[in-house]
Amino acid sequence: MNSIEVKALSKKFGSFTAVDNISFNVRKGEIFGFLGANGAGKTTTIRMLCGILTPTSGDAIVGGYSIMKETNKVKTIIGYMSQKFSLYNDLTVEENINFFSGVYNLPEAKLKERKKWVLSIANLEGKEKLLTGSLPGGIKQRLALGTAVIHQPEIVFLDEPTSGVDPISRRNFWELINYLSDEGVTVLVTTHYLEEAEFCNNIIMIDQGKIVAEGNSKELKSQNIKNKMYEVECDNPVEMMELLKNADFVDEVSIFGNNIHLSLNQNFISKDQIKSIIDKTGSIQINKIDEMTPTLEDVFIHLLEKGKRQVV
Amino acid sequence: MFKRTFAIVKKEVRQLKRDIRLLAVIFSFPVLLLIMFGYAVNFDVKNIKISIYDMDKSESSRDFINSLNSSEYFDIVDFIHSSSDVNIHLDQKIAKCIVVIPSDFSKKINSNRNTSIQYLIDGVDANTASIIKNYMFAATTKFNQKINSEILVRKGFKEYIPLSLETQFWFNPDLKTTRYLIPGLIAMILIVTAVITVALSFVREKEKGTMEQLNVSSLKSIELILGKTLPFIVIALVNAGLILLAGYIFFGVEVKGSYLLLLLTTLIFLTASTSLGIFISVLSDSQQVAFSAATFVSLLPSFILSGFVFPIDSMPVIIQVITYLTPAKYFIEILRAIILRGVGVSAFWDQIIYLLIFTMALIILASMIGKRKAESV
Numbered sequence: 001m002n003s004i005e006v007k008a009l010s011k012k013f014g015s016f017t018a019v020d021n022i023s024f025n026v027r028k029g030e031i032f033g034f035l036g037a038n039g040a041g042k043t044t045t046i047r048m049l050c051g052i053l054t055p056t057s058g059d060a061i062v063g064g065y066s067i068m069k070e071t072n073k074v075k076t077i078i079g080y081m082s083q084k085f086s087l088y089n090d091l092t093v094e095e096n097i098n099f100f101s102g103v104y105n106l107p108e109a110k111l112k113e114r115k116k117w118v119l120s121i122a123n124l125e126g127k128e129k130l131l132t133g134s135l136p137g138g139i140k141q142r143l144a145l146g147t148a149v150i151h152q153p154e155i156v157f158l159d160e161p162t163s164g165v166d167p168i169s170r171r172n173f174w175e176l177i178n179y180l181s182d183e184g185v186t187v188l189v190t191t192h193y194l195e196e197a198e199f200c201n202n203i204i205m206i207d208q209g210k211i212v213a214e215g216n217s218k219e220l221k222s223q224n225i226k227n228k229m230y231e232v233e234c235d236n237p238v239e240m241m242e243l244l245k246n247a248d249f250v251d252e253v254s255i256f257g258n259n260i261h262l263s264l265n266q267n268f269i270s271k272d273q274i275k276s277i278i279d280k281t282g283s284i285q286i287n288k289i290d291e292m293t294p295t296l297e298d299v300f301i302h303l304l305e306k307g308k309r310q311v312v
Numbered sequence: 313m314f315k316r317t318f319a320i321v322k323k324e325v326r327q328l329k330r331d332i333r334l335l336a337v338i339f340s341f342p343v344l345l346l347i348m349f350g351y352a353v354n355f356d357v358k359n360i361k362i363s364i365y366d367m368d369k370s371e372s373s374r375d376f377i378n379s380l381n382s383s384e385y386f387d388i389v390d391f392i393h394s395s396s397d398v399n400i401h402l403d404q405k406i407a408k409c410i411v412v413i414p415s416d417f418s419k420k421i422n423s424n425r426n427t428s429i430q431y432l433i434d435g436v437d438a439n440t441a442s443i444i445k446n447y448m449f450a451a452t453t454k455f456n457q458k459i460n461s462e463i464l465v466r467k468g469f470k471e472y473i474p475l476s477l478e479t480q481f482w483f484n485p486d487l488k489t490t491r492y493l494i495p496g497l498i499a500m501i502l503i504v505t506a507v508i509t510v511a512l513s514f515v516r517e518k519e520k521g522t523m524e525q526l527n528v529s530s531l532k533s534i535e536l537i538l539g540k541t542l543p544f545i546v547i548a549l550v551n552a553g554l555i556l557l558a559g560y561i562f563f564g565v566e567v568k569g570s571y572l573l574l575l576l577t578t579l580i581f582l583t584a585s586t587s588l589g590i591f592i593s594v595l596s597d598s599q600q601v602a603f604s605a606a607t608f609v610s611l612l613p614s615f616i617l618s619g620f621v622f623p624i625d626s627m628p629v630i631i632q633v634i635t636y637l638t639p640a641k642y643f644i645e646i647l648r649a650i651i652l653r654g655v656g657v658s659a660f661w662d663q664i665i666y667l668l669i670f671t672m673a674l675i676i677l678a679s680m681i682g683k684r685k686a687e688s689v
Contacts, residue, residue: 013688050528072530080528083523091323091331102319103529148525171678 002061003028003155003186010043011210016178018044020209021058026188026202028154028291031181034190035300041209042190045088046157049188050080060149063154079153083160087144089133095157096132097147103153104244118146121176138169145176149305156180158189162196174199190265194296203296207302212303217296225294227251230262232274249273254301261298314533320539324513328543338509342501342551343558349497350563351492357443360385363407365392369390370418376429379455380411385447402434409433409444421459483652490563492556495647498555499640502548502578503585506602507610509544512588515602518593533679541586548582549575568654577650577664581643584667585610587674588639594682598639614640642666 011019019041026032027222035043048052049062051071059066065073080203087096101111119125122142132140141161149156158177162170162200174196182188189200194224197217204214213220234240237260239254244260249267253260262274271289278284328335362380366373380386389407392398401407410431418429431448435441461471517523526536559565567574592609596602614620617631618640624632637642642663649660657664 052524052527052686070318075528075530078528080525082521082524084524086520086522086525088323088327088522089520090327093321097327099323100525100529102322103316103526103531305567 001024001028004032004060004188006045006060007058009045009048009067010056011048011053012040012056015144015208019048019055022206022209022211024204024214025057026186028084028186029181029184030201031177031187031199032201033197034188034206035194035197035203035296036206037190037192037304040206042206043159045206046080046188046190047160049074050157051075056065068155076151077154079149079151079156081144081148081156081158081161083163087132087140087147088130091130092126092131093119093122093143096143097150100147100150106151113288113293114152115200116152118143118150121179123148135218137165138172141165141169141173142176145173149180150164155186155188158187160190161204162191162193171194194300197296205300207307212307213299220296220299221294224299225263228264228268229292230264230271230273230274230297231288231290231292231296232260232262232286233258234260234278235285235287236283240278243277243284244274247273247277252302254298256297261292261294263298263302273283315620316563317324317535317539317542320536321542324540324543325345334509338437338505338547339551340555340593341505342492342555345501346494346497346558347553347562349493350559352648353489353493358385359439360388360409360440360444360447361389361407362386362409362411363392364388365389365395365410365412368413368417369414372418372421373413376413376417376455377411379458380451383447383451386451400431402432405434407434408440409448411448420668424463434474440444446689487687489562491565491652493621494547494555494559495651496564496618496640496644498552498559498647499581499618500614500620501555502552502582502639503588503614503643504607504610505551506544506548506582506585507592507656508634510541510604510661511592511596511606513540513544513588514593514597519599537590541590541663545579545582545586548585548624549578552578567651569650569656573657574647574650577643577646579648580664580667581639582669584639584643584671587671587678591674594685595677613624613638617641620644636666639667639670 002025006022006024008021008023009019010017010021022041022045034042034045037156044053049060049067049073051067055068059068061067062074063077065077069073088099091099093113097115098111101114106114109235119128122139124130124139124143132143135143144159145161162173165173168205170193177187177189178199193199200217202214202216205212205220213224232240235258237255237258240260241255243251244253244262249264249269250262251265252263255261275286276290278286366377377388381388391400392401392410397653398410398412401410410432412432414427414429417427417429429452431445433441433444433448453599457473464471514523517526556565588609589606592602592605596605613635616622617624617635617638619635620640624635624641627635645663646660649655653659
């Protein structure tokens, strides 16, 4: 069963097309990843699905309601958390919870139950009287998610919820997202941490307002990167990239720290070809050459590069 | 709807309670402003410093000088003995006015001939100068009358004055400026505090991103607006009460008309001010911009264009037209009617209608701009 059905959705700001005729479906209870560079149109799409922005054309059915015709009904069954922590720093933890439950009109008994739940997922039991502004980022973010779903929505939109948070808190936060999904909540999450995207059941990647790839992480990799990939570790990756860029057996080169990821084409026979090019210069020291399985990051870069080439 | 509005009211009050600085400003600003304006802005001219250059030094000239000195309007600060000192006294601001009595003053008066007295008035402050001129005119007329009646009596006639002036100042019998200023002050203070606090409160939510969170909830705009403005309207009402109390204690200004009418009209004015605050919050994206815009839009027109200090009737026509955009103008009319004249709603119902039109226009404009802006971000 689909929780969200997006049909030919577009949004134009003047002559600029932020979202260009996109369609996709999100199944109930799944974690759906929405990937793309900054400015690709992720936030605009989410804002349309939440009913804050009116689409220029197209429609979407969110939890059974049309975002064009039943915006107010959509708002009652969704939760939303943006990249900014949408809590009041000058209110205490408890006051924030009370406020949002008031906004969603929860009855007194329900509030009690939900408050307990929010405090437990944020690890804030016994700390209700603390000012929210004084909490560490990771905790604040869990509290923000808790208050965003205080009314037990069927669908939650998370717009870059983990930006600016340390890796451990990020990992814990994803456990929370998994927990919500296990409870049957549909989660649509945008991120630009590609390793996070591996946790998603399904992913779409968008670039310049258009969907460039969709599927689960395995499918994305196998569909987009058909060539062999090698990882080369060396002491001067920048110079090495320049050297290898124009080799006839190389399709794409990208740098990952001290490593270089090479996407190779049919001219490639063995890793000695790589070595021989490097050895000619004599100045670069190679530490390791291994075949590798592509990451989502490789897919992402591959797709963006392809997009650029098409534009040119 | 009621419950959700109440949740917002509660939240606003809590946030305000933690913002001690803002609270202190909100409550001390009005009374401070009132006392400052009440004592400093005073157009009553009294104790005008004058110097006398008496070239005659006769009984008649002394008579005239005494008549000036006995009035509370003049203080004789010095007697001048040479014509060169005349300039010095005006240049160095020793006196605002110099009375020059010619050397043949008594000779001419005693022989019933016309003589002139010269008044040299410092004209830098045009307002005061013209008041001095009027006082001097009155003093001279009085002196003329006295001499005339003496002559008539000496000749055996009864004094006859065909017209006598009987002036009564209604509503402000002592012509005290403060009495006239207090209604204007109330209007100005209320609009400034209401516009600034409301604009800041909305823009802060925009700046912090909490507004977005409220937008995705099922909260209706009317619930949000009511919830966010009600606390500030109550604060402004309390402030209005404080100003009235301070006005009574410090300046003896009493409310002559109905308190209920005063409360109702104040509420209407506060609604207008609030809508101005919302309008500004829609236009501005940061608290700094909102604060400057709110101060500019509320303070300046309420001070200059509202008839608070400067009478609208004596402004050029174009400026008079602009004054219609100033909500304080309407409220000042209403306040003066209720507080000073003690009259009923029949005297100012048109002002109430203007205020309501102003409010509606602003709210419609704000929601139009707000919608357009929301779609362009």
